[in-house]
Amino acid sequence: MANNHDEDTEWNDILRAKGIIPKKEEITEADIVDMIDEAIAKRDAKNYEQKTVDELDELLDEDNEEDERMLMEYRQQRLNAIKQEMSEDKFGEIQHIYKTDFVREVSDASKEVWVVAYLYKEYLPICKLMGAHLATVAARNRSTKFVKIIGDQCIPNYPDRNLPTLLIYGDGDVKGQLVGAAQLGGLNMKPEDIEAYLRRVGAIKAPESRAAKSEEIKKSSIRSSAVAALSDDDEYESDDY
Numbered sequence: 001m002a003n004n005h006d007e008d009t010e011w012n013d014i015l016r017a018k019g020i021i022p023k024k025e026e027i028t029e030a031d032i033v034d035m036i037d038e039a040i041a042k043r044d045a046k047n048y049e050q051k052t053v054d055e056l057d058e059l060l061d062e063d064n065e066e067d068e069r070m071l072m073e074y075r076q077q078r079l080n081a082i083k084q085e086m087s088e089d090k091f092g093e094i095q096h097i098y099k100t101d102f103v104r105e106v107s108d109a110s111k112e113v114w115v116v117a118y119l120y121k122e123y124l125p126i127c128k129l130m131g132a133h134l135a136t137v138a139a140r141n142r143s144t145k146f147v148k149i150i151g152d153q154c155i156p157n158y159p160d161r162n163l164p165t166l167l168i169y170g171d172g173d174v175k176g177q178l179v180g181a182a183q184l185g186g187l188n189m190k191p192e193d194i195e196a197y198l199r200r201v202g203a204i205k206a207p208e209s210r211a212a213k214s215e216e217i218k219k220s221s222i223r224s225s226a227v228a229a230l231s232d233d234d235e236y237e238s239d240d241y
Helices: 010-017 029-046 053-060 065-088 099-111 125-140 191-201 210-239
Strands: 094-096 115-120 145-150 165-170 173-179
Touching (some): 099 115, 173 191
């Protein structure tokens, strides 16, 4: 029976020690790191993270098997990011509601997404200003739901002096409330002042730059490459036995 020189046996160790058969090549942790670094360098040279899904599809027809796996990872990550954005960015406007809608559109809805309820009276200048700014804020933060309701229709006998009022809901409960606009600068307030307040409460996310998103994709790709390299190594070892 032929001897398998790749097996880790005592006899093969003796033969290797005497130089009769070559020493078995072992992949060290440093080798794996070098392989990952090389793969990342190749990926960065082709600038995959800046390409669209269509451009990645075109490259799939041109690259070799190793590049194809990396391209498929990027393509899937890009598709997942698009789906995530589409599922989150589904609002963008202020929805007018009535008291009978409040539980469904605010309390119940806030179990799934953040909801900002804006209590107002149209004739008040400060409400006109906040309403205009909230429209801008809603358009910028499309994953948060914004609704508006006339103050005393929402809360019977609610005094106009308390308007505008913001009620912030999350997880089915009130997480914050802002009575009046003095904290935001009154008639000098800007959309950014409202965003800063909502961000402190947690109702909207901090803006994420394109560079930050690209960096996250890079980190995800590094993790995937490392897992793939280790997985391939495990398969190689299992085939030897």
